[in-house]
Amino acid sequence: MKLGGSLQYNFNYRHFSYSAAFDQTKKQLKSAGTPLVSLSFYYTKVNADSLFKEEKVSYKTHFLFGPSAGYAYTWVFRKNYFATGSFSFGLHASLDNLNKKNGICPTFFPRISSGYNTETWALAISAQYNVVYMSFASVDKLGLGTLNAQITFIKRLDLKIK
Secondary structure (H helix, E strand, O other), X not given: OEEEEEEXXXXXXXXXXXXXXXXXXXXXXXXXXXXXXXXXXXXXXEEOOOOOOOOOOOEEEEEEEEEEEEEEEEEEEEOOEEEEEEEEEEEEEEEEOOXXXXXXXXXXXXXXXXXXXXXXXXXXXXXXXXXXXXXXXXXXXXXXXXXXXXXXXEEOOOOOOO
């Protein structure tokens, strides 16, 4: 189980839109990029039969909190066609229930999207992959990755309600 949240700031919010790339609720008219910074929190819990055999426990919980930085860019290569790439990398303070010690663990969050978006309909494909490490020692690396991929088709209806 992995729960978490992130507050992200887009420095070029007037020209770059995540909503245009991943939700198709807006339309990106020109190519644009932006630096990104974020603050994230993650809670993970792993149940395992043999993974933690040496520790004689059946689960491991872990907390991560810290900043990330990255970059995002949308390329509008013809009218209505776009491709977006984004990544952020972070170093987060960590605490786990086994060792009861603080440490530093990396996080990585790449995203891609491409599609066709008009005023009446849109078609896009996108993917996001989030990697959170529960431990990152030289002899003990344990990471959890979450992949979200989707194909989106939208038909916009103009309903005139009087």
